[in-house]
Amino acid sequence: MRLVVARCTVDYEGRLAAHLAEAVRLIMVKSDGCVAIHADGGAYKPLNWMNAPNTLLDEGERWVVSNPKGERLTIDLLEILADELHEFGPDPGLEKDGVEAHLQALLAEHPDTIAAGLTLVRREFPTDIGPVDLLCRDADGTAVAVEVKRRGEIDGVEQLTRYLDRLERDPLLRGIRGIFVAQIIKPQARVLAESRGIGWVEVDYDALRGIESDELRLF
Template sequence: MRLVIAQCQVDYAGRLTAHLPMAKRLIMVKADTSVSIHADDRAYKPLNWMSPPCTMTVQEVLPGTDVAATTQDIDSQITQVWEVKGPQGDTLQISIGQIYYDAEHDFGVDPGLQKDGVEAHLQALLAENPTTFGEGWQLVQREYYTPIGPVDLLLRNDEGQYVAVEVKRRGEIDGVEQLTRYLELMNRDPLMSPVSGVFAAQQIKPQARTLATDRGISCVTVNYDELRGLDNPEDRLF
């Protein structure tokens, strides 16, 4: 990962246009080729970004070079112009001014998120019981690897189409966003597309359900005790 803290201006062109005036920001260039620009607020959410796979070219700007034709709000302090191209033809142009920090770090292979006992067991139980989601559904792989992280479960439905399942103990908006990123990446693969999504949890917050529904993601509330065989409907009095 490369981390750069610098004065920068950012211009995005694609499905819409967006402009970030010159200011001091953090730029992250990850090993998966993604690029994101962060302010010193908003928690983890970037101001702008380009999802992988993408390519980046760097143009050195010599003192006195006129770069006003390609950028806005430019002054004589611009030293580089980064052009990041996304898979859909969109572009992110980052005009770099004064650089305060520039370093690269090798993170190695990430072991992935270690889930708590209940969540990890819930994932294992659902892998053993894919028909929880529908008759004829089959498990393809647990922890299916993607360049941006592992999908909890990769299944095939009764029509033979791939389904990515994100498993949470408590379903919140962050989990829906995570699954959305997986689906966006997986659906770029013509050998897998179309890939649909299922958000599975013991409890799903209304806001998360609304967001999932808006994005075409199905929500499944899972009974943990029933999966473990501790809640047999035939033994209930009512």
């Protein structure tokens, strides 16, 4: 990784046009060629960047980074304050725990925490516009499509509505109803769900994990 601290101006031409007036910034060039310009504040997101694959043309006081899509990042270096190269070696990468996929897996194991009597038919049940998170049956044998989100917002209700629309056309699933499940469901999403006859349930992730670990303890 090459780290350059320099007074510079930057121009990006591509999906939009953007300009950075003169200031001191960090220019990070990673070993895969991607370039990021950071200010000393704000978020983790750089002011400007160029992902790999690209080609960096180093003309000394001007760098031009361009990629096959026709995007171009031009960096004019007015004063270089530091320029260092570091060897990093490989990175094992990030291990995550607690994202939507995990919540979905927990719910698939314990569908009755969504609604009493619910049993799982299949996870990621396919439709022609994408897979439904959980397809279940309730105690009466009625099909139930479940959409799982970490945070329940209006988009999720729209998504479930589209799935229900498709699934209703399948004779085996006729009469299907929907349940929107999330750790927190925003008021607007609740209202929209209710107005469409879709149920909604807030689930407690930590409680689900608790059930899981209790069961593991039995073995």
